[in-house]
Amino acid sequence: MSSKLNLDKLDLQIIQEMMQDAEISYADLGKKLFVSGGTIHVRIKKLEELRIVKGKRLSVDLKSLGYDVIAFIGVYLEKSSLYDSVAKELQKIPQIVRLNYTTGNYSMFAEIICKDIQELRFVLHDELQKIKGIERTETFISLEESFVRNVVVARPE
Amino acid sequence: MSSKLNLDKLDLQIIQEMMQDAEISYADLGKKLFVSGGTIHVRIKKLEELRIVKGKRLSVDLKSLGYDVIAFIGVYLEKSSLYDSVAKELQKIPQIVRLNYTTGNYSMFAEIICKDIQELRFVLHDELQKIKGIERTETFISLEESFVRNVVVARPE
DNA sequence: ATTGAAAGAGTCTCAGT
DNA sequence: ACTGAGACTCTTTCAAT
Numbered sequence: 442m443s444s445k446l447n448l449d450k451l452d453l454q455i456i457q458e459m460m461q462d463a464e465i466s467y468a469d470l471g472k473k474l475f476v477s478g479g480t481i482h483v484r485i486k487k488l489e490e491l492r493i494v495k496g497k498r499l500s501v502d503l504k505s506l507g508y509d510v511i512a513f514i515g516v517y518l519e520k521s522s523l524y525d526s527v528a529k530e531l532q533k534i535p536q537i538v539r540l541n542y543t544t545g546n547y548s549m550f551a552e553i554i555c556k557d558i559q560e561l562r563f564v565l566h567d568e569l570q571k572i573k574g575i576e577r578t579e580t581f582i583s584l585e586e587s588f589v590r591n592v593v594v595a596r597p598e
Numbered sequence: 599m600s601s602k603l604n605l606d607k608l609d610l611q612i613i614q615e616m617m618q619d620a621e622i623s624y625a626d627l628g629k630k631l632f633v634s635g636g637t638i639h640v641r642i643k644k645l646e647e648l649r650i651v652k653g654k655r656l657s658v659d660l661k662s663l664g665y666d667v668i669a670f671i672g673v674y675l676e677k678s679s680l681y682d683s684v685a686k687e688l689q690k691i692p693q694i695v696r697l698n699y700t701t702g703n704y705s706m707f708a709e710i711i712c713k714d715i716q717e718l719r720f721v722l723h724d725e726l727q728k729i730k731g732i733e734r735t736e737t738f739i740s741l742e743e744s745f746v747r748n749v750v751v752a753r754p755e
Numbered sequence: 756a757t758t759g760a761a762a763g764a765g766t767c768t769c770a771g772t
Numbered sequence: 773a774c775t776g777a778g779a780c781t782c783t784t785t786c787a788a789t
Contacts, residue, residue: 446662446663448663456656456658456663460655460656460658462653462654462655463653463655463656464653466764466766467765467766467767468764468765476774476775477774477775477776478776479768479769479774479775479776480773482766482767482768483773483774486767492659492662493658493659493663494656494657494658495657495659496619496620496621496656496657497619497620497621497654497655497656497657498618498619498620498654498655499616499617499620499651499653499654500651500652500653500655501617501651501751502650502651505603505648505650506603506605506610506613506650506751508749511698513698513707515738528744528745531744532745535749535750536749538746538747538748539743539745540743540744540745541668541670541738541740541741541743541744542740542741542743543738543741544738544739544741545736545737545738545739546736546738547738549744550670550738550740554749579702579703580702581672581698581700581701581702581703581707582700582701582702583698583699583700583707584698584699584700584701585698586697586698586699587685587697587698587699587706588689588696588697589695590695590696591695592660592665592692592693592711593692594658594663623783624782624783624784625781625782633757633758634757635758635759635782635783636758636759636760636784636785636786637756637758639783639785640756640757643784
């Protein structure tokens with residue numbers, strides 16, 4: 442998209458703070474970063490126009506909604522040229538929430554979220570096996586998510 | 599945390615809509631779901647009290663901030679009992695943004711975000727190799743992120 | 756539980772610096 | 773560019789249903 446961006450320390454500090462809590466008011470964030478609320482507002486508008494900030498998302502505890510199973514799937518393709526067609530098929534499966542084309546052992550790497558092991562089994566056995574071009578898959582079920590966090594774009598003051 | 603929750607269709611629809619765009623106003627979301635803004639407000643407060651909704655996060659385009667490298671790391675441990683101590687060491691590395699304890703080939707599965715390949719090399723070679731208990735690692739560099747999305751908690755109307 | 760309206764808080768705009 | 777204040781919009785509360 443864009444190669445050379447003119448972002449200063451303040452821009453990065455705003456992003457850093459709001460990646461953790463997007464609900465802080467401009468006035469409060471201004472106090473924290475020693476500028477006025479108006480300045481925060483101008484900067485955020487600039488970041489949105491540059492499409493660096495893409496909006497706000499609700500953070501939801503999936504476990505309490507009954508989604509108990511997270512797993513990662515390494516996919517071996519018969520030919521790597523089949524990537525696009527297989528990606529298209531995988532996108533049709535709503536339980537698959539992320540797909541990356543990767544170097545190394547696997548051709549593709551997917552993440553899947555299911556309500557239970559039965560649902561995971563159904564997707565792996567009944568849905569994935571039907572897709573033409575997948576040679577085989579390896580599944581890694583997450584027993585525990587140790588942490589998830591954002592990258593650090595600005596050091597604290 | 600909680601096992602039996604009494605969430606109805608409206609609760610799930612609110613979560614579904616706001617997972618995609620948390621900036622919609624209560625009045626507008628109410629119109630979309632055929633209830634008043636006041637009802638949306640009461641439901642969201644309930645979901646926050648139940649800790650199902652955990653707040654809002656800024657969605658940021660990391661690529662335009664110069665973070666060009668996403669990679670996945672499969673970690674083999676010398677003994678699986680070393681999980682906790684290795685997890686603690688990995689958490690000290692800011693480039694590692696996610697860690698899961700998994701079944702299958704690897705004992706742990708990490709995700710790492712770096713500015714460039716040099717930074718990835720530094721973390722893999724200089725930082726990971728120093729951690730006691732890691733037997734070896736396998737790295738999968740993402741060449742392309744095909745999609746990232748949320749799980750579907752409620753079907754559209 | 757849901758509604759609609761009033762009170763309070765936050766966002767957005769703009770003239771001045 | 774940044775500030776502060778006024779206009780506007782949204783959140784929050786609450787009495788009525």
